[in-house]
Amino acid sequence: MKIMIDAGHGPDTPGKRVPDDSMREYEFNSSTARRVVAALNDYKDVQVEITFEDTRDVPLKERTNKANAWEADLFVSIHANAVGDYWDDNVGGIETYVYLYPGTVAPKLAAIIQSKLIAYTGLRDRGVKQEDFHVLRETVMPAILCECGFMSNHHEADLLKADSYRQKSADAIVDGIAEFYGLSKDSPDLVPGNGNQTIDKGWWRKAMNLTIEQWRELAAELNRMYQDSVSGKIIPPVLNDYRWVEKAYKTEMTPEELLTVMSIIQMRRIV
Structure with missing residues (x-):
């Protein structure tokens, strides 16, 4: 399944920000x-692409052309x-939009994701x-x-600025997609280690020779560690700063940073 993820607007889109200019919409x-x-x-069997760039507001036509050319199954x-x-504190909540083509599954999917967003965040259901x-x-x-x-x-606005709320929103969207399409999680790609230990062979790679796919694999692994750390599943926490996940996704790590996080991952694999 091919899923195109779109982050609305861009870093400098006029007007798209909190009234006191403390956050731009694109940040969320x-x-x-x-x-x-x-x-x-x-x-399993999921490919993901993105339409957005951190340096510009990608035109809407360019976004939809990319999704159509890639033959995505979902946008x-x-x-x-x-x-x-x-400011208007009388208006709030979450809403999900579709464009109704005859026979499209979008409304059913939207209803599931909308319900997940409300359940995960507790905000008003619009x-x-x-x-x-x-x-x-x-x-x-x-x-x-x-x-x-x-x-x-x-x-x-305070929620939208918080890492915890962003994670809840993301988890709700992914949970809804997985439920609607019946997706199942991939099993780790493991090789034998010492004794009864196993080591994920995906991380035995030379430091700065990662492909885009491998950077995304690294970001996914760091995201798991981050979620387990902030939820208390890993004690003591090993990763409580989401910026590491974003650095991996943007391929912006220095060689030293990359080696550090890969070492942490290896240690987690053999503990």
Whole structure:
């Protein structure tokens, strides 16, 4: 299955930010999208691509053309909402959008993901809605757009800035996709170690010769460690800063940083 993940807008899109300019929408969108990508990489027979870039606001037509040319099976766009460039704490919650083509499965998928987002976050359920958005209309595969909270609401703006909320949003989206399509997680690629130990052979790679696929595999592994650390599953925690996951996904690690995280992963594999 091929899934295209879209983070709405770009780093400098005019107006797309919290009213006090403390966060741009793209910060939430891209961070949450990368968490979705990292989590989806854990599933069998799933390929994931992205439409967005950190250096520019990729035009909408370019995004949908990329998804269509790649022949994606699903398109998911991640956003944060707002009533305008002013505060209004009376308006809040989460809503998911579709464009209704005859026979499309998008509304059913959207309903599942919407329910997961509400269950994971506890925010108001604004429901599944139909809208004539370009990324929904011009994609030839099922497409949904998730508005994960209001930047113009003080409480929700604080949530949108938090790593924990971004992770909840990503987990809800991935859980919904996995449930709807019946996805199952991939088993580790293991080779025998010393005694009864096993070592994931995927990490025995020369430091800076990783392909894009391998960088994403690394990001997925770091994401697992991060989630287990912040949830208390790993004691003491070994990774409680999500920036390591983002660095791996963006392939921005120095050789020293890469060797450090790979060493940590190896130690976790043989403990």
